Amino acid sequence: MTSGPAASTPLLGALSDRDYSTNAANALIHLYRAEVGKMTAYRQRLDMTTNWAVVTTAGLASFALGDVNNSHATFLFAMGMNYFFLRLEARRFRTFEVAHHRVRIMERFFYPAMLGDRVDAGWHQLLLAELSKPRSPMSRADALGWRLNRNYLWIYGAVLLAWFAKMDLSMPRGWVLEFPAALSLADIGNFPGWLVFLGVGAFYLYLIVLAVRAARTYPLEED
Numbered sequence: 001m002t003s004g005p006a007a008s009t010p011l012l013g014a015l016s017d018r019d020y021s022t023n024a025a026n027a028l029i030h031l032y033r034a035e036v037g038k039m040t041a042y043r044q045r046l047d048m049t050t051n052w053a054v055v056t057t058a059g060l061a062s063f064a065l066g067d068v069n070n071s072h073a074t075f076l077f078a079m080g081m082n083y084f085f086l087r088l089e090a091r092r093f094r095t096f097e098v099a100h101h102r103v104r105i106m107e108r109f110f111y112p113a114m115l116g117d118r119v120d121a122g123w124h125q126l127l128l129a130e131l132s133k134p135r136s137p138m139s140r141a142d143a144l145g146w147r148l149n150r151n152y153l154w155i156y157g158a159v160l161l162a163w164f165a166k167m168d169l170s171m172p173r174g175w176v177l178e179f180p181a182a183l184s185l186a187d188i189g190n191f192p193g194w195l196v197f198l199g200v201g202a203f204y205l206y207l208i209v210l211a212v213r214a215a216r217t218y219p220l221e222e223d
Helices: 022-066 073-114 123-132 140-169 181-186 193-213
Strands: none
Touching (some): 022 140, 140 181
């Protein structure tokens, strides 16, 4: 039988609900509260970014549709602005997920252990890894896709429909849609309409690919 300090000190990986000291339990509880507070703050920041996108889109659409002489290029600018907001929101979402990941680890392992449930004795290594090297559990592409699926696809769909409506309203009544002449509706200065349509189509295809390829399940739930 092994004797000495090593025998009297329980291994960290074998902690159970009876092995948590008051200081350790309090430290983890305070960490949990801090991470939940961070999640709440970033949840508000995520909503704020979406609100910026909606308000900007509504303002630009009102301007473009308010006067027949206003260029349809306003909606292309709206697409670009919304992509800026999308990237900003995706970056905030990844930071939100860092705190979310830590909270889920404690909810899945620490609190069940404190309540007497059997959990993986090495769960603390997950939390230590997160604390020593914070990282988001999702990639930038997945973050973009998640925010697209939940908010921005609807915004981009509305912008696209409004863009088509603007080009149609610029034509006289009785005008008949004919290709390829109809492509000239998208002309912007010296840029031919077919090139504008090609650029918009490629951009929306990129958005669809991002949305489809985004991870569907939160990483910790797959374990």
